[in-house]
Amino acid sequence: MKARQKRLLFVALGVVGVGVAASLALSALRSNISYFFSPSQVMANEAPAEAVFRLGGLVVDDSIARQEDGLTVHFAVTDNAETVRVSYTGILPDLFGEGQGVVTKGRLGGDGVFYAEEVLAKHDESYLPPEVASSLKEAHVQGVVDAVTQK
């Protein structure tokens, strides 16, 4: 095989390989992403009923209640407009607490409770996840707009 042909073969193999890999990767990606919803969106029924998604906001004060088995915890998450109740079984991260920003991943139950499989921990107490920060801002703007239009 001549050098030129060889190089062409390599390039062709490379292009085909990258193409196949990219299409496989993208289709796998589509089934592996989880969307973020705020409590307001969940209460407005915008969140999927069956799929896993992420719910984030602030943990409502005095809402954390540990259940009888010692491992299940109930708490409520708010964006200062709406509130969603969350149930999680397992050990909570150290920085989890009332008034703190939190992101949870799980499914919405038929009873309107969000059953979390994962609660995200943060390294820094002053950190607010960007999604939570923006949903709080939206809820705040909506609240101001509502207050103004009612008058």
Add this chain to the structure above:
Amino acid sequence: MIPEIGHFALILALGIAVIQAAFPLAGSFTRNQAWMGMARPLAWGQLLFIAIAFAALLQAFQADDFSVAYVAHNSNTLTPQVYKISAIWGAHEGSLLLWALFLAAWGAAVAGFSRNLPLDMVARVLAVMGMVSIGFLLFMLLTSNPFDRLFPIPPEGRDLNPLLQDPGLAIHPPMLYMGYVGFSVAFAFAIAALLGGRLDAAWARWSRPWTTVAWVSLTLGIALGSWWAYYELGWGGWWFWDPVENASLMPWLAGTALIHSLAVTEKRGAFKTWTVLLALFTFSLSLLGTFLVRSGVLTSVHAFATDPTRGTFILIFLCIVIGGSLALYAWRAPAVSGGGRFDLFSRESFLLTNNLLLTLITLLVLLGTLAPLIYEAMNWGKISVGFPWFNTMFVAVTPFLALFMGVGQMTRWKHDEPERLARELWLALVIAAVAAIATAVFMPLGSDTLLLVPLGIGLAVWVLTSHLAGLRERLRHKRGFGAMLSDMTGNGRSYYGMLIAHLGVAMFIVGITMVSNFDLEKDVRMAPGDTQEAAGYRFEFLGVRDKQGPNFQSQKGHFRVYQGDRQIAELWPEKRTYVASRQTMTEASINAGFLRDLYVSLGEPVGTSGDWALRIYYKPYVRWIWLGAILMGLGGLLAITDRRYRTATKAIRVPAGAAAARG
């Protein structure tokens, strides 16, 4: 006063960096010896002033000078001495100062160890490093000055984030930055080669040791970070495919491709432009990593509080670096291309395959990391990519890497016969296949592990046996252990470095395969006196007691672990509350072993009778992951001590006539 000296030293260092970026570069084109000669003293000067700034910050921490905002936010009079030092890089401003210090140190090292390089090359390399330095010093002075004062002066500081008060994390960022910043040398060499139009085997030989040192630092830095996350976060995980982790993995993957591609450029003069592109790519990914970590655009479990103006600055800097270097590449690369020819069946081809696969993994990690940003920008919603996706992608590509690694190291440069390889490697292949089959037959595998575990074990054995076959071939004409030893200490160091690093890969594969498929995790509620079984070990809980630490209060649990009737370990997991920040921290307790770890972490108290919610883990072979990384690092270190990096550069000084006469 001292913080102002530090601030002033930074400004002076910026001034020096500007001169260092301009005059030696201009001199290298106008053949002005004096201007080119300025490069080395300027690099030393820059190191001096940044070191002064660093010392000033160190002093502020030691003296508990809470009038400096950065000190007040990250230290406290009760902070233990050693963490008053590591607190310097515990947050954003100080870690940038560490970046700048390392950059200046690498620059000074290039100035010091480049006596054998042509002056115009040194001038250009140091000028490019000066430009990078300008970017970082400007960033620090404009958006994140570590010497900003705070008024009114608080009586007490906020203490270092408790998660960072740990020996593993005290040395993890410096190692990581050494690696990130080290790739700037490879980058500067690449830019200098493009500017000078000189891209040959000698160029590759100069930049190879630098790149390898950077790669070794990054390898060890990532391994340290993974080890730290494993024991400190209390989840027993060692890798989460988190954006911040991916940010360090991407330059590592590209850097791994780069050190292999540099080998081809040095030995055979091939892949020249590709090597240059990889060098640009690797450093750009280091910068992108810094951007992702520091801008807060991505949700990360490792995220720290961030500031959007910083993100904008780094983004602009990133665009200038990537855009500028790619433009230069497009303009100059055609002039320096061309190189050694090779057959389809040759070591070059296998190294090219290695490069393609590593680049593919890098791009996949990049895709998964940036997908949330892309979705957000396209208004498709706010998403996160689950770690199963990354795992699937990794498992889909890396087996090929291990497979070709075994063949590639055996193959000759330029041209080889498939029959010869089959003759040398058939035994290695048979042993690996037997190992895989034995794993499938004798290990208790479920339907989900039936494919992956034998594959992993088989590949690890293949990497081992194929390299042993390579070693046997190398030593065929040498007799005895002494001959091997002299080969190892003589000219063969880079070969043995490769061998050790590749065996590290085999070890790493075993570790990942075992811990991913056979680990156990139990979330339980236990009362004092209760026992729990996990993987044949019995954990007895004896209760929790209060204890006082230097800057924290602690609740300390006590466990006895039995295997059969024999007590094999006592574990003391803790739950700490730090006084200054009121932050709680879980300190897991681990009984580490070569073949398995036993790991207990406290959750929280339940009820009033002394019951606790806690987590028990059994982690088989988890140490092999980090031991593998250490072997890779050791291999890299051995390779750079190879004699040819010293003797060969000297040979370049031999007058042309003499060299011709000899050759």
